[in-house]
Amino acid sequence: MLNPHSAQSVIDHGISLGADFAELFVEQSQSNMISTLSNQVQSVESGIDFGIGIRLVYGSKVLYGYTNKPEADELKRIMSELAAKDLREPGISSRSFDYRTIEDVHAAQRTLSIDSEVENKVAFLMAADAAARAAGNMISQTRGSCRQKEQSIELFNSEGLHTSDTRQYIRTGLTSIASDGSEQATGSWSDGGLLGWELQDDISAEKTGSEASRQALINLGAKPCPSGRMPVIIGNGFGGVIFHEACGHLLETTSVAKKASVFHDQMGLMIANPCVNAVDDGLLLKQWGSINIDDEGLDTQRTQLIKDGQLTSFLVDKIGAEQTGFAPTGSGRRESYKFAPASRMRNTFIEPGDAELDDMIGSIDRGIYASHMGGGSVQPGTGEFNFAVTEGYYIEDGKIQYPVKAATLISTGPAVLKEISMVGKDFSLACGMCGSVSGAVPTSVGQATLKVDDILVGGNA
Amino acid sequence: MSMENQAQQVIDLVKARGATGDLIIDQGESLSLKANEGELEEYKVSSSQILGLRVIKDGKVGTAYSEAVDKTALNSLVEQALTNASFTATEAHERIQLNNAHLMTDDAVLCPAEEVSIEDKVEFSLGMERDLVARPKVKNVPYNSVQDITGQRHIFSSAGLNARSKSRMCVAYAYALIEDGDKNAMEGAGQASRLFADLNVNDLVERAYSNSIDILDGCPVESGHYDVIFDEEMQPSLFQVFSMMFSGKAAKDGVNPMREKLGHTIADTRLNIIDQPLNSQGFGYSLFDAEGIATQATSLIVDGVLNSLIHNSATASFFDVATTGHASRSPKSTMGVGLHQLEISAGEATSTDLLAGKYLLLTDLTGLHSGANAISGDFSFGASGYLCQDGGRVQPVRGITVAGNFYEMLGKVSLIGKDQYWNWEKSARMPHVRFADIAISG
Numbered sequence: 001m002l003n004p005h006s007a008q009s010v011i012d013h014g015i016s017l018g019a020d021f022a023e024l025f026v027e028q029s030q031s032n033m034i035s036t037l038s039n040q041v042q043s044v045e046s047g048i049d050f051g052i053g054i055r056l057v058y059g060s061k062v063l064y065g066y067t068n069k070p071e072a073d074e075l076k077r078i079m080s081e082l083a084a085k086d087l088r089e090p091g092i093s094s095r096s097f098d099y100r101t102i103e104d105v106h107a108a109q110r111t112l113s114i115d116s117e118v119e120n121k122v123a124f125l126m127a128a129d130a131a132a133r134a135a136g137n138m139i140s141q142t143r144g145s146c147r148q149k150e151q152s153i154e155l156f157n158s159e160g161l162h163t164s165d166t167r168q169y170i171r172t173g174l175t176s177i178a179s180d181g182s183e184q185a186t187g188s189w190s191d192g193g194l195l196g197w198e199l200q201d202d203i204s205a206e207k208t209g210s211e212a213s214r215q216a217l218i219n220l221g222a223k224p225c226p227s228g229r230m231p232v233i234i235g236n237g238f239g240g241v242i243f244h245e246a247c248g249h250l251l252e253t254t255s256v257a258k259k260a261s262v263f264h265d266q267m268g269l270m271i272a273n274p275c276v277n278a279v280d281d282g283l284l285l286k287q288w289g290s291i292n293i294d295d296e297g298l299d300t301q302r303t304q305l306i307k308d309g310q311l312t313s314f315l316v317d318k319i320g321a322e323q324t325g326f327a328p329t330g331s332g333r334r335e336s337y338k339f340a341p342a343s344r345m346r347n348t349f350i351e352p353g354d355a356e357l358d359d360m361i362g363s364i365d366r367g368i369y370a371s372h373m374g375g376g377s378v379q380p381g382t383g384e385f386n387f388a389v390t391e392g393y394y395i396e397d398g399k400i401q402y403p404v405k406a407a408t409l410i411s412t413g414p415a416v417l418k419e420i421s422m423v424g425k426d427f428s429l430a431c432g433m434c435g436s437v438s439g440a441v442p443t444s445v446g447q448a449t450l451k452v453d454d455i456l457v458g459g460n461a
Numbered sequence: 462m463s464m465e466n467q468a469q470q471v472i473d474l475v476k477a478r479g480a481t482g483d484l485i486i487d488q489g490e491s492l493s494l495k496a497n498e499g500e501l502e503e504y505k506v507s508s509s510q511i512l513g514l515r516v517i518k519d520g521k522v523g524t525a526y527s528e529a530v531d532k533t534a535l536n537s538l539v540e541q542a543l544t545n546a547s548f549t550a551t552e553a554h555e556r557i558q559l560n561n562a563h564l565m566t567d568d569a570v571l572c573p574a575e576e577v578s579i580e581d582k583v584e585f586s587l588g589m590e591r592d593l594v595a596r597p598k599v600k601n602v603p604y605n606s607v608q609d610i611t612g613q614r615h616i617f618s619s620a621g622l623n624a625r626s627k628s629r630m631c632v633a634y635a636y637a638l639i640e641d642g643d644k645n646a647m648e649g650a651g652q653a654s655r656l657f658a659d660l661n662v663n664d665l666v667e668r669a670y671s672n673s674i675d676i677l678d679g680c681p682v683e684s685g686h687y688d689v690i691f692d693e694e695m696q697p698s699l700f701q702v703f704s705m706m707f708s709g710k711a712a713k714d715g716v717n718p719m720r721e722k723l724g725h726t727i728a729d730t731r732l733n734i735i736d737q738p739l740n741s742q743g744f745g746y747s748l749f750d751a752e753g754i755a756t757q758a759t760s761l762i763v764d765g766v767l768n769s770l771i772h773n774s775a776t777a778s779f780f781d782v783a784t785t786g787h788a789s790r791s792p793k794s795t796m797g798v799g800l801h802q803l804e805i806s807a808g809e810a811t812s813t814d815l816l817a818g819k820y821l822l823l824t825d826l827t828g829l830h831s832g833a834n835a836i837s838g839d840f841s842f843g844a845s846g847y848l849c850q851d852g853g854r855v856q857p858v859r860g861i862t863v864a865g866n867f868y869e870m871l872g873k874v875s876l877i878g879k880d881q882y883w884n885w886e887k888s889a890r891m892p893h894v895r896f897a898d899i900a901i902s903g
Contacts, residue, residue, distance in 0.1 A: 034548075035795075037714050043795045044545035047526035048534065051509070060497075064505040068528050081506060085579065118548050141715045177716060177836060184718050184836050219837070227864065227902035228684050258497060260603035260638055262645075338507065375831035381603055381638040381647035384860075386828035386843035408832040408841035408862050456681075458832075458841040458862020460900045 095160030131209025187215025225459030253320025335439025349446030353423030513792025561621030679859030681903030745802030808877025
């Protein structure tokens, strides 16, 4: 996307300004988004993102700029503006580029640049709508979407790195709205991954629609959720958002390096119940949070974060490595050229255990089974986090009693990790978008169904 | 090629294909600074431009955007938008407005000139962090930023509309992490202004520190139903989360739960809610919408009765009413509607009445994006704040949740204060409202 000779002159310019490190991140992305309302196509949106992120590092200070203009003179002008207050004699020389070919282990077939396949995607969404409406007359509306993105990146830096990669993202789903008089409730289902529209071969429009409506109808008839501290069983798949919020963000060097994480000085210590093993894995084939290389050009890897309850690794980007002394884990990620990279999660999950769901439910006198979860958030400095239950059931005397309306679960990371007492076998992953300092990046969360012995349930009963 | 020429080229291509359309060109420049341990940790500058095209052909609407502006990209932009339109259902109500006005906002008001050096901005950033770290028990200031952002929007249409708006926003915020033994807390404060000189580092540091240190010893209160007041930051956030209740677009799509409640009482009869785009003190100040239609104050709830939804020309046509000047579109999106500047009218309660007896003042809500369902109205958030008695703080409160149904809560208004406050981002202006019988879990 950028002429290497031109890129070399820009990188050389950055080093001539006295920077310790200079980098260009070139991005061109195309995207296509189909939205349906009921059985009609409401909109088709598409476009091209193009820009160049410029990073200079002086010691621990990061200077960052971006522009849509690829001309070398414009890039040098921005570099000079960035470095105006830090000018000094060059301390190093930039290395000549040595192009590194990246093997695309997630090679996609039905990509956006080949064909956006609008008709096929619309047919899928129409079939999902029909399946959703087959659930009954109470389904008053559906909204479907299919979003595909092809992100091409090219990296140049003063250490001689020149490499490029292309990532294919696809995500489709449906939301059903169930109505009964003035009462309304929603349910949703989505699938996605690091692949093209061949995703269609692995998913079912019938399941997408029927699952969305099943959840909407359950929620329509749900009672207010009891509140207070109690045991909670958290379902598999997107239930893994508990680990993402309770612990994952606190292990990113973005907060560790600033000592803004409660775990910043806990390496090697027991921070979780011994039944907890947790991983952040960028290698999983065609998974939503996988990458070939990170957004600093480093190979991705599988990173064991917690082993038998013991903290074994942080998530480390290039700057984080220099600030903390831990080796990079290929975790430098960013939403686009508009953001400097930061340490971020990829596919983050608690590994499966051997507990049975029935045993978990049977062990609870009064509690909640949160079979489906929504999103959440965390304050890394204190570890206080929250996440939302989108489908839940009240448990009493070891048995499921009735569905309950939306509730939020809150706790702190250090507390909840020690309260996970049982981990099941039914492991699965789910797609999400994670927002943080370097923007919104695709991440998977995952787990098998697990039991938390004590957590605050924010109900309305 | 100048921007006007680029726009004309795109509009000419649209017309040549027998279509109508409008083009948004957003341009922006920004500076962002972050400090850490007495040094500048991040220095970020940007300049960006994006074109967003909407075309209407044979009653079908398509959109496309591009950040590239060469001739090939502009041709592709038009082709993509027309191709996208061919797949959509016929939309009888969406048309390019017959509006050939030439509109321009007043730079002296929205984008005032100011001589301020980079050194001054850097010193503000470093000083903000330094002064906070110097306070007792402050471990560090992990989240802080000083920003100077200028944005400019042009709208051109095939009918001849040529509208330009430009605005500047200077922002500073800081979150202080406080530690005392095993206890910690992190809260913050922010400021926004059109002039950098109006940012006040001392005030910001003082508020960020007091917000953090005051909550440090917080603990849960007993679960139960409480009177609750959301502070001037959280109350606008709460109303924003449920702003779909005013959306004519969501009503047209059959998902707005208030779509059949026009003329019905949906809130306490003392509650009056207005969208007020013409108050220039706020950053939602806006003279025209994304279709170039003049904005106006719109009474949304009058004495508890739902008086109006917000409309663009398409949703207004669908409901056979006049547009309210709330068309909203980003270069990457289709035409929707959006509030400009929400205002709750002042009530009659004195602060003595408003703060009488026992109540919870909630100063922070977490999970606003995940713990709310605007279609059902159900919400459940993590919360912190203060248990208060007769206006005085009895104890700081943390580790609680607040839950309920927002649309039912509009009927649980106990008192409305006499004084209105802006939130720090100056996007909404509201008095404190005391809500009764709200479920708290501790």
